[in-house]
Amino acid sequence: MKRNSKPKDEGLQQGRKAIDQLDKELVRLLAERMKAVQGIADVKRENPDAPLRDDTRERELFEVWSREAVDRDLSGYFAGRVLREILNWSRREQERRLRPKGEESTTGAVRVGYQGVPACYSDMAITKLFSTRDNKGLARQGFRSFAAAVDALEAGEIDYALLPIENTIAGSINDVYDLLARRNVTIVGEEIIDVEHCLVALPGTKLEDIRVVRSHPVALQQCGEFLDNLVGTVAESYHDTAGAARSIAVEKAVDVAAIASQESAEHYGLQVLARKVHDQRENMTRFLLIAREPEVFDQRMPSKSSLVISVNHRQGALLSCLQAFATQGVNLTKLESRPLAETPWEYMFYMDIEGRLDDPAVATALEELRVHTNRLKVLGSYPRCMLEGATVQVSVPQAPTKKKGEVKNGNSMPRIPASPKKSSALRLAGSREDASRTRVRIGGVEIGGPEFVLISGPCAIESREQVLEAAAMVKACGARIMRGGAFKPRSSPYSFQGLGFEGLDMLREAGRAYEMPVVTEVLRIEDAGRIAEKADMLQVGARNMQNFALLRELGRLDRPILLKRGMSATIDEVLMAAEYIMDAGNNQVVLCERGIRTFETATRATLDVSAVPVLKSRTHLPVIVDPSHAAGVRDLVLPLALAATAAGADGLIVEAHPHPDEALCDKDQALTRADLEELVHALRPIVAAQGRTL
Ligand code: PEP
Ligand code: MN
Numbered sequence: 001m002k003r004n005s006k007p008k009d010e011g012l013q014q015g016r017k018a019i020d021q022l023d024k025e026l027v028r029l030l031a032e033r034m035k036a037v038q039g040i041a042d043v044k045r046e047n048p049d050a051p052l053r054d055d056t057r058e059r060e061l062f063e064v065w066s067r068e069a070v071d072r073d074l075s076g077y078f079a080g081r082v083l084r085e086i087l088n089w090s091r092r093e094q095e096r097r098l099r100p101k102g103e104e105s106t107t108g109a110v111r112v113g114y115q116g117v118p119a120c121y122s123d124m125a126i127t128k129l130f131s132t133r134d135n136k137g138l139a140r141q142g143f144r145s146f147a148a149a150v151d152a153l154e155a156g157e158i159d160y161a162l163l164p165i166e167n168t169i170a171g172s173i174n175d176v177y178d179l180l181a182r183r184n185v186t187i188v189g190e191e192i193i194d195v196e197h198c199l200v201a202l203p204g205t206k207l208e209d210i211r212v213v214r215s216h217p218v219a220l221q222q223c224g225e226f227l228d229n230l231v232g233t234v235a236e237s238y239h240d241t242a243g244a245a246r247s248i249a250v251e252k253a254v255d256v257a258a259i260a261s262q263e264s265a266e267h268y269g270l271q272v273l274a275r276k277v278h279d280q281r282e283n284m285t286r287f288l289l290i291a292r293e294p295e296v297f298d299q300r301m302p303s304k305s306s307l308v309i310s311v312n313h314r315q316g317a318l319l320s321c322l323q324a325f326a327t328q329g330v331n332l333t334k335l336e337s338r339p340l341a342e343t344p345w346e347y348m349f350y351m352d353i354e355g356r357l358d359d360p361a362v363a364t365a366l367e368e369l370r371v372h373t374n375r376l377k378v379l380g381s382y383p384r385c386m387l388e389g390a391t392v393q394v395s396v397p398q399a400p401t402k403k404k405g406e407v408k409n410g411n412s413m414p415r416i417p418a419s420p421k422k423s424s425a426l427r428l429a430g431s432r433e434d435a436s437r438t439r440v441r442i443g444g445v446e447i448g449g450p451e452f453v454l455i456s457g458p459c460a461i462e463s464r465e466q467v468l469e470a471a472a473m474v475k476a477c478g479a480r481i482m483r484g485g486a487f488k489p490r491s492s493p494y495s496f497q498g499l500g501f502e503g504l505d506m507l508r509e510a511g512r513a514y515e516m517p518v519v520t521e522v523l524r525i526e527d528a529g530r531i532a533e534k535a536d537m538l539q540v541g542a543r544n545m546q547n548f549a550l551l552r553e554l555g556r557l558d559r560p561i562l563l564k565r566g567m568s569a570t571i572d573e574v575l576m577a578a579e580y581i582m583d584a585g586n587n588q589v590v591l592c593e594r595g596i597r598t599f600e601t602a603t604r605a606t607l608d609v610s611a612v613p614v615l616k617s618r619t620h621l622p623v624i625v626d627p628s629h630a631a632g633v634r635d636l637v638l639p640l641a642l643a644a645t646a647a648g649a650d651g652l653i654v655e656a657h658p659h660p661d662e663a664l665c666d667k668d669q670a671l672t673r674a675d676l677e678e679l680v681h682a683l684r685p686i687v688a689a690q691g692r693t694l
Contacts, residue, residue, distance in 0.1 A: 030086070037090040041097035044300075052094065052300040058087060088386075092132035095383065098298035099133070109137035111158040113149040117142050119267035120242035121195060125287045126162050129191040150179050153290060160188075161290045167195070168284045170218045172336055176288070177350055180379050181308045182529075184556070187380030189289035190304070197223055197283070199274040200245055200265035201257040207273055212236050214244040215259035219278075223259050226277040233257075245270055286385070297383050303356045304333070306379040309369065310340060310348040310558050313441055317372045318349065324368035325353060328361040340558065348375070348558070357381045370428060370587055371436070375558045377585040428582035429575050429589070429619050438620045440560045440588045442537045443517030445480045447590050448622030452683075452692045453651035455519060455624070456676065457483035459666035460496065461503035469658040471510035477676040478694065481537070482507070482516040483653055487523045488665060489543050496664040501530065508534045519562055519653075525553045532559045542567050542594055542629070545577050555584020562653070564592045564626065567605060571614055578621060590622045591615055592653060593644070595630025604632020604669070607640050612647040624651040628669045634660070637671060638679050645686045654679065 044050045062080055069079035112130070114122035123140060130138055141158060143149040149161040163179075166172045180187070197219055201210065210233050213220070217237040220227065227235055236256075238244040244258035249268040257273060258264075265272050297303070311317035325332050334352035339345075355362045357378060370376055439448040447453050456479040458470050471482055486503035488496065499506070504520060511518035517536035522528050523544065531538060537560045544550055545566035554561050561581055565574045578589045593612060595605025607630035615623045625644035631637045641652050657663045657670035671679065680694070687694045 033086070034090065034093060037093050038097060041094040044094065045098055048300075050300075052098075052298070053091070061087070089132075091386065095298070095301055096132045098301065109139040110160065111139045111141065113141045113143055113152050113158040113161040115143050115146050115149055115163065116240045117243045117246055119245075119261070119264040120240055121193065121261060121285060122162055122164060122287065123242070124261065124263055125164075125191045125193045125285070128193055129162065129189065129287070129289060146173075146175050146179055150183050150185060150290070153185055153292060154183060156292070159291065161185075162191070162287050163290060164285050165190075165288045166286050167218070168282055169222050169278070169280055174338060177308075177336070177338060180288075180290070180306075181348065181350075181377065182556075185290050185292060186294050186378075187288050187306055187382050188291045188295045189382050190385045191287045191289065192284055192385050193287070195222075195278070195283040195285050196261065196276055197241075197259050197278045198262050198265060198272045199226075199257050199277050200248075200260050200262075200270040200272055202248060202252065202254055203269070203271045205254060205257065205271065205273070208232075209255055210257045211255040212253075213257050213259060214238045214247065216241050216244070219259045222278045222280070222283060225279045226274070242267070289382070290380075294380065295382075299356070301383040302386065303354070303381060304384045305353050305355060305357055305362065305381040307351045307353070307366075308348055308375075308377045308379060309351065309373045310346065310375045311373055312439075313346065320372040321349075321369050324365045324372075327368075328365040330355060330361055330365050350379075354384075367427075370582075371432070371438075374441075374560075374588050375586050377556070426575055426579055426619070428587070429578040429621060431618055432620050436620060438587070438622065440590050440622055442481055442519070442560050445517055447624065448650050450692055451480075452645070452649075452687045452690075452694045453481065453624070454479045454680070454683075454694065455481040455483050455651060455653040456656045456671075457507075457518075458485075458657045458663065459655050459670065460485045460488050460664055461499050461507050462496075462664050464506045464509070466658065467503075467506045467510045468513065470656065471514040471516065473658050473673050474656055474676065475514040475516060477656075477673065478680045479676075480516065482511050482514070482518050483539075483655070484510075484518065484520060485665070486520050486531075487527065489521070489523055489541050490665070501534075504531060504534050511536070522550070522554065525550050528553045528557060532557045535559070537562055537590075540564060540577075542569075545569055545574065548580055551577055551580035552584045555581040555586045557586060559586075560588035560590065561586060562590050562592055562624075564594050565596065565608075565611065567595070567597045569596070571611055571618070574611075574615070575619055578619070590624060590650075591619070592624050592626055593630075593649075594626035603630065603636060605630045607631070607644070609643050609647050612644060612649050616648055622650040623648075624653055625649045626653045628653075628655040628666070628671075631669055633668050634671060634675060637669060638675070638682060641679055642682055642686060645683055645690075648690070652683075 044052065062083060065079045065083045066076035069076045112126050114126060116122050126140060143152065146163050149163065152158045153161045163176045164173050165176050213227060213233050214236045215238055219241050220235045220237060238247065241260040242264040245260040245264040245268045248256050248258055249270060259277065262272055309321065311321060331354040332351060333354060336350040337347045340348055353362065357363065437448055439446045445453060456474040458466065461467050461484040467484055474482060484507040486498050486500055486507060488498035490497060507518050507520060519537035519539050520531065520535045521539040521541050522531050538554060539562040542564045545564060563578055574591060578591060581589050593608055595607045598606040600606050607627060612623055612625065627637045627640035627644060631640050637654060641654065644652065655666055655670050656676050660667050660670040660672055663670050684694055
């Protein structure tokens with residue numbers, strides 16, 4: 001035995017030496033090839049008309065490689081696989097060099113957050129994605145949850161977050177979708193990785209020693225068949241795969257294995273007992289790179305845009321949205337529905353389309369989409385991640401080049417550029433060519449349709465008893481929506497400021513009890529989301545009509561907005577305020593004329609009746625009138641209300657109180673039950689004359 005082993009060893013060593021030499025040469029050639037690729041990328045960079053990909057050339061390359069391989073007694077398939085990988089990285093290298101220079105000048109390391117612990121799949125995706133970005137260094141930070149990573153991103157503690165969005169076996173990751181819809185962040189890239197689950201354990205562990213297999217529930221589910229055959233073991237769920245691997249290392253558990261990646265096994269000093277233990281052959285996860293601001297990328301790169309919409313609650317609304325893409329020849333690559341948490345049995349839809357926002361076809365389709373949506377938020381436009389080796393023909397939309405020095409709009413949401421047809425400043429709020437009008441739904445009530453809508457209730461919510469009594473009263477008089485202020489904007493800091501969230505709960509309870517949706521005013525940006533959870537409609541008061549930050553925040557919500565005219569705002573300014581809300585994604589805006597400041601002092605304000613027909617000719621949005629704050633005194637409310645209705649208002653918002661004498665706010669203008677009854681009686685013939693119902 002011993003005598004023979006020596007020459008055998010020598011042969012082995014010689015063979016290995018030869019291989020080492022060849023491998024070195026291969027790597028040198030790969031590096032040289034990549035240099036040539038970089039040269040080509042630089043030529044393309046200087047020459048924006050040159051196509052990024054040349055499919056004919058790629059096909060030829062495959063043929064040449066295959067032929068050469070077969071001539072040398074090598075499998076053509078094997079050579080093709082190698083070439084595929086080489087082309088893949090060449091493509092990434094080209095894309096990296098086409099990235100605008102400014103992006104590379106980040107001082108210090110780029111901070112990227114992910115959910116999980118080191119060596120998890122997200123961490124691996126970061127390695128892959130950033131290997132082709134010119135970044136001096138990478139500082140990774142693992143977070144406990146997706147939300148925590150997005151919190152850190154919004155707070156500026158990290159530059160990017162990389163979050164998983166879907167898996168080919170398990171489907172969409174809804175929590176991430178919901179975060180994208182709600183938060184002020186944008187998608188700037190994507191990455192796809194192969195998930196190769198392994199069974200990993202402490203070194204020395206044998207398969208038969210294992211009693212527990214620990215992993216993320218989804219991973220356990222993906223390996224169901226394998227685990228069924230592992231007799232005598234039980235599955236134990238853990239919050240992530242790499243964390244399960246780490247726990248074994250920390251606990252030095254000899255009878256526990258984890259389902260995790262090979263990388264995490266290496267990272268935590270574990271041994272791989274079995275590879276590819278998942279049931280389906282293909283197991284891939286797609287990740288999204290999320291940032292605070294959109295990023296510019298070369299227009300020749302195949303791109304994708306993601307949106308979230310909620311549609312009007314009307315027959316065929318979703319179909320109209322899809323039709324808009326079909327008409328413009330925009331390819332829809334994904335459509336996913338999610339229930340709207342605040343409105344049971346209504347849905348929002350996530351969509352991926354091919355192309356960029358500034359592609360004219362995409363821009364036109366999105367403008368069309370707006371007409372049919374309550375809310376439209378663009379989640380981002382970004383370069384598409386090509387599936388490894390895919391040689392399919394991709395259409396690159398011809399987008400206009402971004403001009404130098406183009407300023408960002410201070411709103412981190414990507415903006416849909418004006419379609420070539422529309423150039424007016426009121427792109428969204430302005431009247432439509434076909435004169436169609438928007439109807440805004442508040443709970444089950446629609447403003448802007450055939451019904452004339454009366455909104456009524458006290459100026460302020462003062463107590464549970466008061467608001468319940470007021471609800472009973474206004475309901476009996478014919479009000480369809482109830483008003484009530486929980487946060488009051490008062491001229492004097494010593495006046496009653498409202499009951500806040502406690503008051504809002506009372507208003508909601510009263511609205512529920514008497515089956516009326518409720519509207520209440522929002523004063524502070526930070527309260528908007530919380531108020532939206534309780535109120536059916538949010539009011540922007542006269543004093544806040546040009547609080548642009550507040551308008552933008554309300555634009556991000558999926559709740560109808562009652563926008564009151566500022567007391568010294570022109571009609572153009574009101575419309576621009578509406579434009580702010582709509583530009584941020586919320587199309588459900590109702591305008592309200594409530595009187596303006598003039599030299600006249602006989603009334604609290606001067607009701608601008610002409611604003612009603614003027615607004616109606618300039619916008620497709622519904623217009624209502626508040627005669628109470630214009631009048632300031634009870635007796636003038638009725639005549640002003642009648643005039644506004646005759647002028648064509650879509651509804652009225654009127655203050656009423658069960659005991660006006662006791663009102664803590666605006667007592668002089670509060671209608672009594674009798675006043676309200678009289679008003680409704682007087683309104684009927686005027687409403688009927690306009691072909692509407694009350
Ligand atoms: C209100 O409606 O309670 C209110 C304060 O109105 P305005 O903002 O129009 O003054
Ligand atoms: Mn008031």
